[in-house]
Amino acid sequence: MRLRFAGTCRVCGSELPAKAEAIYEQATRTVRCVSHELYAHGALPAGEEPEISVPQTVDLGTAGASARREFERRKAAREARIRNKHPKLGGLILAISDDPQSTTAWKTGALGEEKLGGGLDHLASETIRLLHDRRMPRSRANIDHLAVTATGIYVIDAKKYRGRPDVKIDGGLFRPRAERLLVGSRDCTRLVDGVLKQVEVVRALLEPSMPVHGVLCFVEADWPLLGGSFTTREVYALWPKKLYLKLQAEGPLTADTIAEIHRTLANGLPAS
Known part of the structure; x- marks a missing residue:
């Protein structure tokens, strides 16, 4: 069975x-x-x-694990600093004040990874094999999710951002053409750069002919009712349900090949 x-x-x-x-x-x-x-x-x-x-x-990893650990570490360090500096009033100060944005951003990131990871895990099968929260060699950065499917390997960066994702093209006839990723009014082009670096790390572990795709998945963005997803510099920008459909598409890679690639990536990119 x-x-x-x-x-x-x-x-x-x-x-x-x-x-x-x-x-x-x-x-x-x-x-x-x-x-x-x-x-x-x-x-x-x-x-x-x-x-x-x-x-x-194969250690599949835990979605959002490293981001949540970093949030807990920063939160505990702040609490210790305040209690040491204000032995009598430390508890009150903590009760009426919030963690700084630099700390809560880690919690937000963890929630986004956990939400997307849960949805991806429901797709797991012999032809959709997943890895979560993988360490990149010689780097403090990590890869949120990897999906090995019949159509190739997907390097997935989960983002819990508000606003509508869009791509703006600058330049043209007299200036070099450049694409910028916007989420609302926020310039998020650096996210594309980050995914492209992750894609190169994954490609270095595999045969050159193996298709590797970069994905930015915005889990709570303001997507339009029709259309909305797009590609910028060969990186897909989409939402979870759109990603799930893409991962389930039929392709040339067999279940045995998918399993072999999955093991190779798990060994080359340990769980964080």
């Missing part, structure tokens, strides 16, 4: 993710890998251990 919930193989102890194919043993209410079928039906002599290929465990 295809598992509704994640489980653990009773024979080899491997983690079996939700929607994976497995054998469900109703009598003991346990599950086991499909590869243990011969052993279960007595095809092997009693006492003889089957040759089992244990699948490599």
